[in-house]
Amino acid sequence: MSAISEQGKDRDVIQSIERGFAVLLAFDADLPRPTLAELAARTELSRPAVRRILITLQKLGYVEPDGSRWTLTPRVLTIGQHYAATHGIVEVAQPHLMRLAERTGESASLAQLDGAEVIYVARVHVRRVLSLNVDVGTRVPAYATSMGRVLAAYAEESTVARIIEAGMPALTAWTVTDPVAFRDRLHDARRAGYAIVDSELEDGFLSAAVPVRDANGEVIAALAYSTARGRHNAEDLAQNVVPLLLETASAIGADLQVLPERSRQLRVQERSGFY
Template structure:
């Protein structure tokens, strides 16, 4: 399909495919670990909104695979219907959405939260969302968009760095101490705007305040003009399992407006979501 040998007869290729992406992490992996699965997922994740179409060389460079190994993974994904190719460039198909929808359909949270977000958004005439923590990012699992206030579109599955968002602050503040220590040690705090907190000590202090007050207001840390307020959604044990927010533009709402008008309604919505979740099944927290 690409005019390159697939290396199926080369014993060295199989070894290359089974080499971990990060050798430093190998000591923490058990005998059960399937490195080929890791690499297949890495190939899928190489595609993005900025790179919807990739050549074989692009995928190999992005994943660290050899060209022969990248080709085998791409053609396998094509056989399974997750990838298409015109003979030179590869792109994902809509079937990849099944992977995400399998997770979402197993969660009660999105279906429970959605009507409450719709009611909240109608009341305040602003966008509202629910997210969960996945590694160092927040991932949107439910959303009602009242208006477009960011330069990028936000959809279900959109990810943002947790440290620069109000929902991220709420979710990080809810982590056990050891997990928060790991996060602050391992995460690079890049600057998005002049307001972005990039000092781990300052961020830790902010998260302590969020934990004690029960909410977070982030003022233009992720994008200029974007303000948001978030509160936790707790599970039956009282642990923070998700976060719900209202986002607005700085020209529409002052920080005082957010405290006085948005925060009380947001807290009411979060409580309603928690009540409905308690009557359903527990939230599945991402690893």
């Protein structure tokens, strides 16, 4: 499917910006140093269009040529920094994640919904329990994760429908792929106030998550704990870990209530172009 979404047909969408981000997002672990032709194939844009976008991104400092190939520059990291600087929850949550990781001896994460996926917005590593390298910015499918289950459980029906419509292929033998069963899991998560997912995203990957609420009581993120099934089981998480998650989520919510309303804009060196 084209990297340019159907939303590009909306009269209020600036297609050139959409295409620019499509090219930026085409760089990933599978294609870290693409050629112009590879970018054109991945984004389904013409080569002349991709060439103009690359030249523009080069002028702005986000990409640079490497022979016949192109690479991202460290400047792209400033986009993520602006998110952290303008969203107080990341700053507030980080010390709580560190304390949670210290108390449990396992990794702690904060994630939010983005379409049919959840994206890690803060994380404290202790052990690597997934085959993929999970870090801030990593995206995983919402339907097969405890974070996604918690967030979907408190989301609007349209959000749940979008997750289901995006497809729920079996990632392991234990992945819930039936829409009715998935909705039942969301009902269970909302009733219990937490979700535990065992070996649905990856064999042996066990995680628990609880909702994080803002000052108005709205669920704005999921706080998660992850481990390997060889070290713990779902019953252990429900009895010993979930109470710690709920305590930590409550502390994050309390800090958010007293978060001052102030500008959090980054002060970066002045430069012509997009920041």
